[in-house]
Amino acid sequence: MDYKLTTNNLCAKDFIRLRESAGWGNPLLEHQVAAGLENSLITVEAICDGQVVGMGRLVGDGFTIFYIQDVIVLPKFQGHGVGTTIMQRLIAHISDSALPGTRVATGLFSVKGKEGFYKKFGFCARPDDTGGAGMLMRVESRGCHSEINEKRSGQSGT
Numbered sequence: 001m002d003y004k005l006t007t008n009n010l011c012a013k014d015f016i017r018l019r020e021s022a023g024w025g026n027p028l029l030e031h032q033v034a035a036g037l038e039n040s041l042i043t044v045e046a047i048c049d050g051q052v053v054g055m056g057r058l059v060g061d062g063f064t065i066f067y068i069q070d071v072i073v074l075p076k077f078q079g080h081g082v083g084t085t086i087m088q089r090l091i092a093h094i095s096d097s098a099l100p101g102t103r104v105a106t107g108l109f110s111v112k113g114k115e116g117f118y119k120k121f122g123f124c125a126r127p128d129d130t131g132g133a134g135m136l137m138r139v140e141s142r143g144c145h146s147e148i149n150e151k152r153s154g155q156s157g158t
């Protein structure tokens with residue numbers, strides 16, 4: 001299968017299309033996705049015949065903690081190594097970003113049944129002998145979004 005990888009070239013519509021192909025619930029708004037992509041550390045896209053057929057992205061502070069998010073390959077293109085090359089590109093970005101002499105924690109949430117795919121890259125499922133469980137909650141908006149973001153952009157300008 002002929003495809004190439006690009007970076008930081010993912011639009012919200014393609015993200016939503018790939019997410020829907022994976023059957024993930026919790027639909028996201030297009031402008032919410034666009035802002036999320038803009039704030040990602042890197043997005044990686046697999047392109048075949050001009051179409052995005054796979055993606056993955058990194059979020060985090062870029063220095064001390066990284067999270068791998070939304071690794072998705074369209075069903076028709078699965079099983080050809082696309083997911084592997086996307087993961088390798090994301091992990092290479094973390095390795096390149098890490099300060100010399102440091103090792104940085106990298107997390108992800110695996111969909112049930114996909115743990116084996118991530119274990120190939122060295123990820124361990126938790127809880128294990130030393131680490132506690134991964135936890136998740138969905139927090140409701142309090143409607144202060146603009147206020148908080150104005151404060152943030154004010155701070156970054158000082």
Ligand SMILES: CC(C)(COP(=O)(O)OP(=O)(O)OC[C@H]1O[C@@H](n2cnc3c(N)ncnc32)[C@H](O)[C@@H]1OP(=O)(O)O)[C@@H](O)C(=O)NCCC(=O)NCCS
Binds near residue numbers: 022070111
């Ligand atoms: C998970 C996913 C990204 C893998 O992409 P892919 O392009 O099919 O993966 P690859 O072809 O690179 O497979 C790499 C290896 O992982 C293995 N693998 C793939 N899915 C696996 C699974 N669920 N469990 C164990 N191993 C798996 C493959 O057999 C292959 O092994 P090999 O290198 O020994 O041949 C893809 O199945 C997908 O998009 N699924 C739907 C979305 C999803 O669930 N994403 C994960 C979010 S947490």
